[in-house]
Amino acid sequence: MNDAACRGLSDIFFPPAAERPQARERREQMARAVCETCEVLATCRDFARNHHEYGFWGGESEEQRHQAGFHLIAPIGIRARS
Numbered sequence: 001m002n003d004a005a006c007r008g009l010s011d012i013f014f015p016p017a018a019e020r021p022q023a024r025e026r027r028e029q030m031a032r033a034v035c036e037t038c039e040v041l042a043t044c045r046d047f048a049r050n051h052h053e054y055g056f057w058g059g060e061s062e063e064q065r066h067q068a069g070f071h072l073i074a075p076i077g078i079r080a081r082s
């Protein structure tokens with residue numbers, strides 16, 4: 001956590017209540033840009049996948065993690081479209 005590029009930026013890694021899809025896409029783009037600069041991206045992504053975390057972790061959205069085979073009960077992108 002000490003090496004995380006997202007320290008202090010949790011607002012863009014977790015959705016607010018009732019977030020609309022367009023706002024989610026913008027928020028996740030900002031989060032992805034932070035992750036691309038992060039020294040611990042691979043470790044973070046593996047942790048989130050293996051612990052079925054919600055939110056944006058390791059350069060991946062909930063939907064991307066779910067589609068990679070690390071299933072979540074209600075990933076936000078898929079839930080919004082169904």
Ligand code: SF4
Nearest residue numbers: 004006035038044058
């Ligand atoms: S890879 Fe993980 S630790 Fe690094 S900025 Fe992204 S969410 Fe934070």
